[in-house]
Amino acid sequence: MGIENPMVWFDLDDTIWDMSGNSTIALTEIYNTNRIVSSAFGASGLQGWLDCYHSINRKLWEKYDNKEIGRSTLRLERFAQPLICAGMNRKEAEKLSRELDGEYLQLLGDCPGLIDGATQAIAAIQARGLRTGIVSNGFREVQYRKLQSGGLNGLFSPIILSDDVGCNKPDSEFFRHAEQTAQTDPAHCIIIGDNARSDIAGAIDAGWGGAIWLADTSTPIPECLRKRPGRWLRIHHMADLAKIR
Ligand SMILES: [Mg+2]
Incomplete structure (x- = not known):
């Protein structure tokens, strides 16, 4: 057979x-509706948020594909690290990351x-x-x-x-x-x-x-x-x- x-x-x-285009749509929606995110990125604005997320996310996926990190670390860090880069402390960033992860996957899954x-x-x-x-x-x-x-x-x-x-x-x-x-x-x-x-x-x-x-x-x-x-x-x-x- x-x-x-x-x-x-x-x-x-x-x-x-x-994925790239749909991800940008979902991340833009998060930026436009979440005041904590938009204020954290202040001067660098929406583009700063998108660039920071995509850059960090790409590196995390390389590590994930290489079995250096697991899925829970990837999903936590891809939002926590951009927020930390924008000046948030790790504890707050991790808390917000868990909310954003669910919201993001929800928005992403609806993109055609x-x-x-x-x-x-x-x-x-x-x-x-x-x-x-x-x-x-x-x-x-x-x-x-x-x-x-x-x-x-x-x-x-x-x-x-x-x-x-x-x-x-x-x-x-x-x-x-x-x-x-x-x-x-x-x-x-x-x-x-x-x-x-x-x-x-x-x-x-x-x-x-x-x-x-x-x-x-x-x-x-x-x-x-x-x-x-x-x-x-x-x-x-x-x-x-x-x-x-
Ligand atoms: Mg692919």
Whole structure:
């Protein structure tokens, strides 16, 4: 079973669902409705809040993907650290962070924004008779809501979340779990994702048959991909996916 059962796996955040854009919408709503947040960022204003959050959040996710921190630390620190940077003491920042975490995930899950060309790319893949699944490191309580809000329900099976597997991409164990759930083998799995290390290097190291990196023209090729030449393809836009044979 599975040998003739090819599978195309999509990362969700910033590959299909516009995490960056939707996150900015949710964070802007928090800034506009929470006086403690807006006054803490005073002179630097909304842009200061967004830049600080995104910068800290990106570093925390790298640590999370590398298993250096767990999800509770990530979720606490991504709001606590920006507030501390803005001058709040840690105790107050942690208290407010717990409130903001719930509010943020609620707002985020309602955002419908998708990456340009994503729905057409998924349709083109499915029109070839290939199965489509999701492999995501996102949190269970919000990933299904993103699919719903983005009008993506029913397009993917199976949906593999790190929360359910117990380990994250790029851990090979995550990829093994995905193959087994879909009853296919590594050679017949192809991944499309925006994260060079978690999605692309992870899938290559797990022996997957194809790895397609979504990165705009301004993104330099990171070390993890330079060390794995000839094992991956790059697309600059999701519309380019339909052109790959
Ligand atoms: Mg991603």
